[in-house]
Amino acid sequence: MLTIHCPCCGVTAEETEFHAHGEAHLKRFGPGSSEDEFEGYLFMRKNPKGVHFERWRHQYGCGKWFHVARCTMTLEVFGSYSAQTTEPPQEIMDIIHDRRPDTAAGPAR
Amino acid sequence: MSTRLATGGRLLNTAKPLNFTFNGKQLRGYEGDTLASALLANDQMLMGRSFKYHRPRGVVAAGPEEPNALVNLGSEGRFEPNQRVTTTELFDGLEAASQNHWPSLEFDVGAINTHLSRFLPAGFYYKMFMYPRSFWKHVYEPFIRHSAGLGKAPKARDADTYEHFHAFCDVLIVGGGVAGLEAARTAGRSGARVLLLEQTNHFGGRAPVDGGTVDGKPVDKFVEEILAELSEMENVQLRLRTMGAGVYDHGYVLGYEQLTDHVPENAGPRHRLWRIRAGHVITATGAIERPLSFAGNDIPGVMLAGAMRDYLVNFGVSVGDRTVLVTNNDNAYLTAIALKHAGLDVPAILDARVLPQDSELVAQARALGIRILMGHAISAVKGGKRVTGIAICSQAGEGAVLEEIACDAVAMSGGWSPVVHLWSHCGGKLRWDSKRACFSPDVDNPPKGADGVGFVTTAGAASGMFPLDDVLHDAHAAADGVMTTLGFKLPRDISPPNAARREEAPMAPVWMMPHGAGAKLREKTWLDYQNDVKVSDVRLAAQEGFVSVEHAKRYTTLGMATDQGKLSNINGLATLAGALDAEIPTVGTTTFRPPYHPISMGAIGGGARGATFQPLRRTPMHDWHDANGAIWEPVGQWRRTYAYTRGLESTHDAVMREVKNVRENLGLLDASTLGKIIVKGPDAGRFLDMLYTNMMSTLKPGKCRYGLMCNENGFLIDDGVVARIDEDTWLCHTTTGGAESIHAHMEEWLQTEWWDWQVYVANVTEQYAQIAVVGPNARQALERLGGMDVSKETLGFMDWADGTLGGFNCRVYRISFSGELSYEIAVDASHGQALWDALMAVGADLGVMPYGTEALHILRAEKGFIMIGDESDGTVIPQDLGLSWAISKKKDDYLGKRAQARSHMADPERWQLVGLETTDGSTLPDGAYAVGEGTNDNGQRNTVGRVTSTYHSPNLGKGIAMGLVHHGPDRMGEVLSFPGVDGKVYEARIVDPVFYDKDGEKQNV
DSSP states (O other), rough: EEEEEEETTTTTTEESSSSEEEEEEEOOOOOTTTHHHHHHHHTTTOOOOSSSEEEEEEETTTOEEEEEEEEETOOOOOEESSOSSSOOOHHHHHHHHOTTOOOOOOOOO | OOOOSOOOOOEEEEEEEEEEEEEETEEEETTTTHHHHHHHHHTTTTEEETTTTEEEHHHHHHHHTTSSSSSSOGGGGGOEEEEETSSSSSOOTTEEOOOSBBOEEEBBBHHHHTTTTSSOTTTTTHHHOOOOOIIIIIIIIIHHEEEEOOOOOOSSOOOOEEEEEEEEEEEEOOOBBHHHHHHHHHTTTTTTEEEEOOSSSBTTHHHHHHOOEEEEEHHHHHHHHHHHHHHHHHTEEESEEEEEEEGGGGGGGOOOOOEESOOSSSOSEEEEEEEEEEEEEEEEOOOOOOOOBBBBBTTTEEEEEOOOOOOOHHHHEEEEEEEEEEEETTTHHHHHHHHHHTTBBBBOOESOOOOSSHHHHHHHHHTTTTEEEETEEEEEESSSSSSEEEEEETTSOOOOEEEEEEEEEEEEEOOOEEOOOHHHTTTTOOOEETTTTEEEEEETSBBTTOOOOOTTTEEEGTTTTTTTHHHHHHHHHHHHHHHHHTTOOOOOOOOOBBBBBOOOOOOOOOOSSTOOHHHHHTTTOEOOOOOOEEHHHHHHHHHOOOOOOHHHHHHHTTOOTTTTTTTTTHHHHHHHHHHHTTHHHHHOOOOOOOOSSSSOOOHHHHOSSGGGSSOOOOTTTTTHHHTTTTTEEEEETTEEEEEOOOOOHHHHHHHHHHHHHHHEEEEEEEEEEEEEEEEEEHHHHHHHHHSSOOTTOOOOTTBBEEEEEEOEEEEEEEEEEEEEEEETTTEEEOOOOHHHHHHHHHHHHHTOOOSSSSOOOOOOOOGGGEEEEETTHHHHHHHOOOOOSSSSTOOOOBBBEEETTTEEEEEEEEOSSSSSSSSEEEEGGHHHHHHHHHHHHHHHHGGGOOHHHHHHHHHHHTTOOOOTTTTTEEESSGGGGTTTGGGGGSOOOOOTTTTGGGGTTSSSSEEEEEEEEETSSOOOOOOEEEEEEEETSSSEEEEEEEEEEEEETTTTTEEEEEEEEEEEGGGGOOEEEOOTTOOOEEEEEESOOSSSSSSSGGGGG
């Protein structure tokens, strides 16, 4: 069971207090989008073995959404950050580059 | 025979004898005994029958690795199967019974299987019971179920209680042997919070049994001193009878404490599950001795050499009068020496090795006059329910018998395997140590924590260090290293204790005894005692192509029993490697999964049982319903009234009465559970336009509108009435089950997509009690309460207004889910019961009756109103339900709009909502499918529709239903066939889904 840090209320707690909701930084496609764009938005998810950016919610705490960057293989957590952003903040990317120098990991699609 | 010796038994309190029973027989032991030692002291070597062949089996080990001696313990609410005698502490009045035999332990009919074993090899069941297919259910499975299996399942409700306990520490040490204690002392000196768990009821592990000296003192004395020192450290906590069960992500560890198993008369919980978060975990879990693979190695009386030493030293029990020792290492000589010192006979030591010169222990044994046969092995063990002798052969050969020796016990040792389970649970890797012939932790690949740094370190024998001096030094260094990593400061002048070293000859790996054993011997050579897997089975698996260790395991069931292969895994995979002509490390190990040793289901559940399993939500009027005949229905965590029964009235009759009364007089419904969500802010209208399929921003204050909500897939997820309270405030009603999820859905979109929109959302469901006042007399009842104008002119259909009724401040919504004249009245939750009482009083001569959820369902079905969860199931879009009128054509976007434009969603072939009316007035079975022409690829009849809701309508006097039907709305009047699971075929006509008051006149008065 992971320990997760909520950047909204500042609590670090057991995973059971939170809920994971899959890949972060998706771009919404609505009416007028092509079939491919909409399919990608609705169904296509990355499932990397390694660095991953995820949406989490502090379900049984403050109720807020946030993002977590972590390694799906070693379960290492690089950091939590606000959900009100379209890309990971620089300090999170710096930590990842520091710890995974050979990974060109980013949330780019 | 096995017996209690006159002297010895360091763990016994002979001043306190205890009585217990085994298979009804009265026996005696002492305080400090395990059930295993007490049974052996009473010459009860035969303790159970094996799983597959029903072979007689005795105890083979002395700890949790024991595969054979499992018993049923206790009775009634304290009955528990598959309990290991080696880990069960004796107490006065203990009742044990052996398992898996019929009619008795001594005489078991199933033992015939052992003579049929040639016909029951690995994979037998898979190969044999394939055909004919129909035989499986009625012939094969009942037969296999009868003959296989271990203990009985408990029938009574568990009489005990259990609990969870959360704990936090800087360093968790698992294992209270000398390595764990030394690690605890080192870590404790730094001031860190240290927690040490020991699975048995005593500290020191097996070092005091094996003897030796530490800093010039006997090991016993060393353990005493270190415990005294630890008890002075306030930052160090030691727990006995607590097993480290599993290591999980980020330093999460489960501990399993047995509180009252040994003192069942004590009050309090029986087991406690420790949920520990540790900064670092040190596993000082020791090592487990391996059996040797020779023919007849499962006959009662054949035992691990270390276990025999444990019984002798710890419990003063002699397993046999004449014991032959068979070994491939020096350590086992300790057993022969200890037996000899206890005055018992050791006719021979068979050492598979050929040593150039005697090592220290070999010389000691020789000096005691024991006959030592180097390079020799056991060809076969003689005996049935007890060892009677052995046949000797040379290890290098094929098993030609050189000599036979009479004996009643055999002590065997194939070397030791570090207990690496906890290291491996969370991803720690292993490496093959060819010198000691064991897998030991690969320190370069530990399990990693949240920071990417290893969080488990092994200490002592668990690291693969076996001599006492190495164990202590390794434990000291492990703790020292961990404390430094964690940033704690250690006193400088502390050095590890030093143990006297003994010069030992290296062990020699021996995977088959004798080396060239033929098929006949291999068929009698057991690897996994508990699942009856033999060397011949593993070789057969390899021969049949199960070359991966994980496949071979599942094909043969090696290591799949309740002991999870603690004794058999290494021997099994070495055998597999041999059969494949591969190196052991390339074959690899199977995956180690928690728990290390079985833990009780009770402990996992903890206090979450019965009424405390989950919280129960009650409406403000709950107690009134309960006192007035409520039949309860769980709806999520809520309890809602299904119907109110009167006297001896059946539930069905009550429902029919309630439905009729609502149409004819006056009904009250507790609608408090319906979700109520306030949406407020300058962008609230724009937000609701995105959430609902219809337009909410254009709703006028004072008005209500029915709305539908879809997810991005386009599927209908919720519905309800939305009221506009003021310029920037809306109140959204949701379904009972949807309140929390829809609130979360709103928050998700506001926080993760439209975070710049100024909207605030609050779930106020529990702040209000809400009562639906329904029926032709509804207005009259409210007028009797008085206070606000509820006339048609002032408060029309789909209007709402704030005011007072009978002195209650309330909000009245003129909405109807029944098609009747209906008001939903919301008051502060604390006034709910008083308003309910007032309505019951004023309605007394208006025919008022409360009604429940089933009446609500029938009333809405009579009107053709959909119900989320009945007409919708996560694959239905509003367009399927004839609800296109509630989908705005003007809006550019709403959640689900793009998805509803996908080809499959816009497909005219989708099943559509219709009403269904049986031709004979009966009620359609729920969920029934309508069959059409032809069959599908599987030879099943094609389906053209299904029933989504079905009821008997007392107002119409017949069965009514709704369903989704292919081209349904275009097929009015057509009759469909619905085969029921009862074998009958129901005929139903497609009709309009509105069965009652088609023009809606009744609600609009």
